Amino acid sequence: SSATPLTQPTTTPSDRLSEMLDSSARVEELSSAQEEEIQEADDDSDYETSSDSDDDGQNVHGWMASKLAPNLPFYFASPGSLVDDLETSTSVAQEKTMREVIALMTGKDQTIFDVNTHGLPHLLKNKHTAFLRTILGKYPPPFQVMDASRPWLLYWALNGLRTLGVDVSEYKQRCIDTFTPLQNPEGGFGGGHGHISHAAASYAATLSLALVGGLDMIDRRAMWHWLGQVKSPSGGFNMAVNGEQDVRGAYCCMTIHTLLRLPLTLPPASPARRAGLETFTSELGSWISKCQTFEGGLGGAPDNEAHGAYAFCVLACLCLLDSPSISIPKYLDVKRLTHWLTSRQCAPEAGFSGRTNKLVDACYSHWVGGCFSLLESALGLPKDTYLWDREALVRYTLSCSQAKKGGLRDKPSTRPDGYHTNYSLAGLSAAQYVYQYESKQEKERGEEEAMSAAFNWSYEKPSAEQRKQWCFDESDLVEAVHPVFVLPFDIVEATRMKFADKIGF
Numbered sequence: 062s063s064a065t066p067l068t069q070p071t072t073t074p075s076d077r078l079s080e081m082l083d084s085s086a087r088v089e090e091l092s093s094a095q096e097e098e099i100q101e102a103d104d105d106s107d108y109e110t111s112s113d114s115d116d117d118g119q120n121v122h123g124w125m126a127s128k129l130a131p132n133l134p135f136y137f138a139s140p141g142s143l144v145d146d147l148e149t150s151t152s153v154a155q156e157k158t159m160r161e162v163i164a165l166m167t168g169k170d171q172t173i174f175d176v177n178t179h180g181l182p183h184l185l186k187n188k189h190t191a192f193l194r195t196i197l198g199k200y201p202p203p204f205q206v207m208d209a210s211r212p213w214l215l216y217w218a219l220n221g222l223r224t225l226g227v228d229v230s231e232y233k234q235r236c237i238d239t240f241t242p243l244q245n246p247e248g249g250f251g252g253g254h255g256h257i258s259h260a261a262a263s264y265a266a267t268l269s270l271a272l273v274g275g276l277d278m279i280d281r282r283a284m285w286h287w288l289g290q291v292k293s294p295s296g297g298f299n300m301a302v303n304g305e306q307d308v309r310g311a312y313c314c315m316t317i318h319t320l321l322r323l324p325l326t327l328p329p330a331s332p333a334r335r336a337g338l339e340t341f342t343s344e345l346g347s348w349i350s351k352c353q354t355f356e357g358g359l360g361g362a363p364d365n366e367a368h369g370a371y372a373f374c375v376l377a378c379l380c381l382l383d384s385p386s387i388s389i390p391k392y393l394d395v396k397r398l399t400h401w402l403t404s405r406q407c408a409p410e411a412g413f414s415g416r417t418n419k420l421v422d423a424c425y426s427h428w429v430g431g432c433f434s435l436l437e438s439a440l441g442l443p444k445d446t447y448l449w450d451r452e453a454l455v456r457y458t459l460s461c462s463q464a465k466k467g468g469l470r471d472k473p474s475t476r477p478d479g480y481h482t483n484y485s486l487a488g489l490s491a492a493q494y495v496y497q498y499e500s501k502q503e504k505e506r507g508e509e510e511a512m513s514a515a516f517n518w519s520y521e522k523p524s525a526e527q528r529k530q531w532c533f534d535e536s537d538l539v540e541a542v543h544p545v546f547v548l549p550f551d552i553v554e555a556t557r558m559k560f561a562d563k564i565g566f
């Protein structure tokens with residue numbers, strides 16, 4: 062079906078709009094025979110697009126279009142008018158994706174007919190739950206490539222399940238058993254059996270253990286020593302001893318440090334300490350500053366291309382150091398960052414791209430979408446003022462990212478996986494809830510108090526008015542995901558309480 066010629070639309074955006082506004086009919090009006098026919102035709106088409114031609118007005122899908130998207134703004138229903146005539150492999154992929162997204166958004170190729178009061182597919186909670194439970198099951202041989210990602214598989218599945226409101230306590234013992242051989246005596250966790258400790262593996266293991274209430278198995282003193290080994294004299298963090306240095310390291314290590322309430326001073330054997338730095342945060346902000354690029358976005362390391370995944374790592378890491386209104390403007394050019402970050406939300410796709418001239422992808426619903434509450438808080442925007450389009454992200458998630466059989470996916474024509482399922486749901490949470498930073502007295506406090514800044518976030522349940530504005534029903538609501546720790550709020554609170562009296566060991 063990807064060989065289908067890309068034809069120009071035969072209707073203009075305003076035709077399409079009036080067509081859609083005309084129709085207030087709902088899907089329930091389909092006769093059950095019609096519905097069965099459509100279901101059958103699409104049963105195996107999860108990962109393919111329909112091969113129906115664009116202008117086939119008689120086609121049942123074309124007829125469905127106006128029923129499924131009664132209030133779709135026109136800019137999500139047709140290609141934009143600016144076309145670059147330079148053809149590259151990326152521009153071809155972009156064109157194909159855009160067509161597929163429009164066909165799902167307008168309802169033309171939609172195969173999920175269980176729709177909410179706004180005409181969008183419901184969040185298929187039961188199917189996504191079943192999908193995530195399979196992630197915690199056994200793997201066939203081709204999955205050996207994921208051997209170094211054992212902690213990630215657990216984190217994506219457990220966090221995704223909790224975000225869907227599912228109790229995961231039944232996985233506690235299996236989770237502890239999985240991580241026992243991954244924890245190294247010198248501190249931290251490797252990604253697989255016999256692997257050296259790694260910042261990303263240690264981050265995913267710590268979050269997974271927090272999710273099941275299994276944090277007691279972590280040797281906190283050893284973790285502190287290991288974190289001291291990866292703190293660099295540059296101020297940044299390496300991913301492993303002698304490993305690469307990038308901002309994932311800074312975010313992962315500082316998240317572990319904060320959640321486990323480890324001492325701020327560097328252990329005596331730390332190379333950074335030997336080079337004259339005193340604490341885990343010494344020179345960190347100024348190292349992070351060097352990651353902002355000419356575009357205004359953030360690269361993984363100084364001189365790297367700006368990318369959404371690293372933007373989240375930077376902003377969340379700064380929010381671990383202090384309140385956003387202090388640490389973000391202190392180390393970043395906020396105006397240029399705002400320009401780059403807001404440029405990531407695409408039309409007509411409605412979701413986010415990770416970098417300039419690249420394609421929409423549902424994992425950026427979190428990596429980019431998750432940045433906005435942090436940046437908006439830094440800017441002190443008035444209530445109900447946002448830098449991004451929440452309705453658009455809800456539309457992309459519900460209409461384009463859900464696989465009919467369960468799981469969420471990068472984009473149409475891709476398969477769902479645990480990573481995209483978790484981060485789509487986290488992004489959906491960011492779109493559904495307004496997260497507030499409640500600044501406590503910020504004057505006259507020491508560095509230790511600044512280090513608890515990330516625990517000062519709160520949220521409110523979205524109002525009926527907000528649900529209406531952002532196109533979801535109460536049954537499509539996920540749990541609130543903490544904007545810095547990317548864990549459910551209650552897990553963050555339980556972890557804070559657990560170590561409240563144990564700063565140190």
Ligand code: FPP
Pocket residue numbers: 261309312313368370371374414415416419420422
């Ligand atoms: C490019 O992939 C993506 C990257 C260079 C960054 C990937 C990093 C993360 C997703 C997360 C890091 C964060 C932590 C906490 C470990 P691509 O070229 O396939 O995608 P693109 O076209 O969207 O850029």
Ligand code: K
Pocket residue numbers: 415422
């Ligand atoms: K991608």
Ligand code: ZN
Pocket residue numbers: 422423424425471481
């Ligand atoms: Zn992705």
